[in-house]
Amino acid sequence: MAQETVKKPPVRTLPREGRVTGADDILLERGRIGKAGGRIERVRPSNWSLKVTAAMTGVLLALFVTIHMVGNLKVYSGPESFNAYAHWLRVVGDPLLPEMGLLWIVRIVMGTALILHIWSTLLVRYRGFKLRGGGSKARLHGGSFISRLMLTTGLILMVFVVFHILDLTTGQANSDFQAPTATDSFAYENLINSFSNPLFASIYMVSMVALAFHLVHGLWVLATDLGVTALRTRTVWKAVAHLVALVVALVNLSIPAAVLMGVVS
């Protein structure tokens, strides 16, 4: 019986140098592979892993601002309640953890998440910009108004976080800042002092508008980045994204506005 020979597909040899061709060109253009000295290698880290990093760290950051907003609501319960809450943040975890132990763990986790978020989103953006040839023509003109503002709102929030820490945590930007002691916190007094200045209150309010825009689009693209395709889930998620962004930003925005109007003093 004649033995059937199985024809193996020819082994594709890759050019040693120069431009790769055909299917490799497409992969190159999509940023799936890179070219180094004629050898083909995958781009590391892949765009996929960068997108997942951006999505996961984005979730962590959104959780932080939501929890922080709930804590900020204590301003409306008066100085004792707000200062007691600020003091509790420093001692929570005691005696299992040293004073400020949990606070430092949260600071390190959130700081790392913030750095990874900025790095992954900027790198994906830069790769897209480069693949479209760079220059002004390489800018994306599609997408919604809010989506085109992601870089701007992200930069505003970056500057805001630095300013906010200098204002209410370390005090260099706050004229009458009172540092916390082992037993007391003066977060309420520091906050009133800051927001009584119309310039400071305005900086906070503008930043909260940027936060709303950034959150609404960030939470919305999360569904796409994590591969949610079901129309119903996407519609519900879009509504959730709008609701969370609006509530977080409006509650936060109400605080400097309330101080400026003398409702909280």
Ligand code: HEM
């Ligand atoms: C108007 C809205 C906000 C108010 C009233 C507010 C209030 C405060 C206060 C009073 C503190 C100091 C707590 C203490 O040291 O005891 C603080 C810390 C902080 N806030 Fe806000 N915050 C607001 C919005 C935000 C937003 C939108 C973000 C993030 C984008 C943020 C991020 C932080 C960070 C990172 C700290 C430092 C926490 C630490 O390391 O101790 N805040 N905030």
